[in-house]
Amino acid sequence: MTSSGSDFAAERADDPLFVQSLARGMQVMSAFQGVERPLSLSDIAARTSITRSAAQRIVHTLRKMGYLRLTEDGRGFLPDLAVLDLTYDYLRLNPLLRRASPALLELRRNVRERVDLSIFDGQRMVYAARMQSKREMFFATLVGNTVPTFCTSGGWAVMAHLPDDEVDALLRDADMTPLTPRTLTDPAAIRDQIALARENGHALAVEQILMGEVALAGAIPGSDGRPVAAIHVAGSLSEWQPEDFRRRIAPVVAEAIRSIRLL
Structure with missing residues (x-):
């Protein structure tokens, strides 16, 4: 399970450069670590300890940016191709x-x-x-x-x-x-x-x-x-x-x- 939003808030409360909203977005991406099926909004919220409404906004943003996609049956989300772009850049650099x-x-x-x-x-x-x-x-x-x-x-x-x-x-x-x-x-x-x-x-x-x-x-x-x-x-x-x-x-x-x- 990924670290909770409250954990991040406690750890970074004294860091003026730490962007909480970006951290929550990365937590949503990290929610897919080790899973064997698509995740619903409720799954993502539970695995990241953020509210369902916050998860919905973050997932919507990540979909628009190409990092997440909706499954064909509309019941869950999966990482999308933009994640591979980042992987490629990491490996080549x-x-x-x-x-x-x-x-x-x-x-x-x-x-x-x-x-x-x-x-x-x-x-x-x-x-x-x-x-x-x-x-x-x-x-x-x-x-x-x-x-x-x-x-x-x-x-x-x-x-x-x-x-x-x-x-x-x-x-x-x-x-x-x-x-x-x-x-x-x-x-x-x-x-x-x-x-x-x-x-x-x-x-x-x-x-x-x-x-x-x-x-x-x-x-x-x-x-x-x-x-x-x-x-x-x-x-x-x-x-x-x-x-x-x-x-x-x-x-x-x-x-x-x-x-x-x-x-």
């Missing part, structure tokens, strides 16, 4: 993605498995570049899809580059709902994986977010040395043993990260 694209293409040609770049955003890793293999599900292939930091190879690789107190805070506040029967939810076990990632320079995750999948990731540091993203390669356990996957994939992931840092 992001300096990291511009630098990383050649390395990701070369990595994909080399390994012939799925290659992703995800951006670190606290409790989640957000996929910003995806180069698919032959076995994928629709939603798993989309840019913008997110996975929890606490249980993914990219998240472990990123946390391996963070101070222990930040790792502790991330794990303390994480919603550790398991995604598979093998998802690690014990903080001590997760810390063990982070320690291995520090030792090896990469993280290996087996069936943490998808059964039958093995994934290896390395963190991409920013200019200040803090991790900002991760490159990960995913393969099928029907084709790979985890340690064979590590031996094959770890060196080329490390090389891809080195090439990005040199650009």
Whole structure:
């Protein structure tokens, strides 16, 4: 669920530059995060904690601007094409993605498995570049899809580059709902994986977010040395043993990260 309007008002009451009406509009757009069906005005009002009349005005404005559309049956609303315009601008103007694209293409040609770049955003890793293999599900292939930091190879690789107190805070506040029967939810076990990632320079995750999948990731540091993203390669356990996957994939992931840092 998105943050409520009252929460925003309380947090920004002392900020003279904060535009409350714009914030409410962005809350309406954020109401669609994670939903699996169109939202009615009542749904949007409930998910954003704003009044139905305010939701109606905001939705009307967003429809006029091309960010929302009414469904064919007239019973709900969905994001519209203008959202993709913003996504395209984000991707093409992001300096990291511009630098990383050649390395990701070369990595994909080399390994012939799925290659992703995800951006670190606290409790989640957000996929910003995806180069698919032959076995994928629709939603798993989309840019913008997110996975929890606490249980993914990219998240472990990123946390391996963070101070222990930040790792502790991330794990303390994480919603550790398991995604598979093998998802690690014990903080001590997760810390063990982070320690291995520090030792090896990469993280290996087996069936943490998808059964039958093995994934290896390395963190991409920013200019200040803090991790900002991760490159990960995913393969099928029907084709790979985890340690064979590590031996094959770890060196080329490390090389891809080195090439990005040199650009």
